[in-house]
Amino acid sequence: MKRSHQIFFLSTLVVGISIVYNSYGNSMNLDVVKARNAAAAFPGLKAMVVGGTSGIGESIAMRLAQAQFDVIIVGRNENRGNAVVQAMQAKNPNGKYTFLPLDAQYIKNIQGLANKFTQLDRLVLTQGIATIQGRTETSEGLDQKMALHFYSRMAFIQEFLPLLRTSQHNPKVLSVLSGGIHSPYAKFQEDPELKENYSLQNAADAAGFYNDLMLDAFSKDPANQAIAFGHSAPGFVATNWGTEMPWAIRMLLRPAKLFAKSKEDCGEFMSDFLLQPTPTTGFHPIDQYGEATKTTKSHTPEAVEFIQQHTTSTIDRILSQ
Template structure:
C-alpha cells in the first residue's frame, strides 16, 4: 500500500473494454484509486494510462485474470485481498455475446454463465471479507455493482429443475438465467453481508465491442445499430450512480439504464433467493479451489 492508505479503492473486473473501461475512467474522475482486471495486458495498460490522464495523482494498475476460470478469478481476488487494506467499490462487467451452445469451462460450467453469473459470485465470495472490513472504516460506503440486465431479463420459472442451466440451455434461457440468478444471488449475499450495498444494473444500448464473438454478418449488423447507442462515458456516468447515489446505499438494489430503480421480477421472493443462492454457492465453492461443480462431478 502507498501513503494514500485511507483513499477509496475500486476493483473493476472486465475493466479492459466497454462499460468496464468507461467505469474505470469515471471512477478515476471521482478520485478513486482503480485496479483494472482482465485478460489483455495491452488493453488493460491502455485503460490504466487513460485513468492516469484523468487523475495524474491517482494509483492505477492492471491485474491479469482469465474470467472464464472461476479458480483463476478466486485466486486473483484472494491475492488482491492479501495485498490491499480496503476495497470500497467492486465493479463486475465481464461478459460476452455469442450464439454458441453450452460450452463447458474448466469447472464444467458454461462459458457465458461463468462470465455473467457464476464468476461474478465467486469474485464477491473471495472479496467479501475485505469488503466487510472496509465497511467498518470511518466514512466508508462500500458497494458492489454488477452490470448485466436488471429489469430487462425475464424470470426463469424452471430454475429449481436446472440450477446451473445444464439441461435447458438456449440463447434466451442463458440470458434470462444469468440476469435472474444475479438478482436472486445479489439479494442473497446482501442478507449475509450487512454494511455493503449490492446493485444489479442494466447498461442499455452502448457503443462498445459487444458482439465481437458473433459471426461476421451478425457482427456487422450490430455495429451498424450501435451508431445509435450511447457512448461508454455516458453509460459510465449513469451506471456510476449505483456507487454514489444515496438511494443505493446498503442492502440489495436493481437499477435501470438511466440510473433509476427498477422492480424485481414477479417470482423474486424469499424462497427463490434462498434456493438460488445456495445452488450457486454449491456450484461455485468447489470451482474456486479447482474442483468440478457438484452437479458436474
C-alpha cells in the same frame, strides 16, 4: 420482396425505433446525472473493476478515476489493461492505478486474490461474452457464459466481502448485466446449470435472474448490512460488443450503434450508484439510466434461498477440486 428480406427490414426498423426512443430518454437524463455527480470526489478510496479493459467496464473505470478513486482493473488483455491504466493516470495524476491480469471465467483464478489487498470500497463486475454458441463447458464444468455472467461474479463478491465489510465509506458492489430487463428462468430448480435446457434465451435469463437472487441473498446477510448491492442494465451502448457474432449480425448492429449511447455516457449512468452517498445497504436493481427498477414476479424468498445454496455449493465444489 423476399420473406427473409422482409423479416430483416422489420427487425431493423424495430431496433431503430427502440434505439431512437432510448436515445431521447438518454439525453433527458444524462444532464441530471452529470450535475448530480459533478463534485463527487473520493481520494484515498479503492475500487476494483472486473472487465475494465474495454467497453462499459473501461468507461466505469475512467469515471471512477475522474472521481479520484484509486482503481484496479481486472482482465485478460495486458496491452489494453496497461493502456487503460495510462488513461486513468492522465485523468487524475494523483491516483493509483493498476492492472491485474486474470481470466475471470475460471473460479479457481479468483481464490486468494483478496490476500493481495488491504482495502476495497467498491467492487464492479462487468465481465462477459457475446456469442451465439451453444453450451460450452469450461474445464471447471460450467457453461462459459454462465461462468462469466454469474458464477465468477459471485465468486469475486464472496472473495472480497471480508475487505468490503471493513470499509467505512459506504461500500458497494455493482454487477452490470441485465437488471430489470430479463425474464425469470423457469427451470432454475430442475436444471440450474442449464445442462439439459440450454438456449441463448435461457442463458441470458438465468444469468440475469440469478444475479438478482444472489445479490439479494448477500444483502440479507447480517454481516453485510453496511454494503449496498446493485444489479444494473446498461441498455444499448456503442462498444465493441458482438465482435464474436456472425458477420450478418455484426452488420445489423453497426448502423444501430450510430443511435446508441456512448460508452462514456453509459459509464456516467452506471457510476451513479457508486458515486452517490445513498443507498448504503440492501439490494437494488437499476435501469440503464441509473434509476431504480423492479425484479421479476418469480423473485421470491424461496428462489433466493435456492440460488444461494446452489451457488455456494457450486463455488465450493470447484474450489475443492
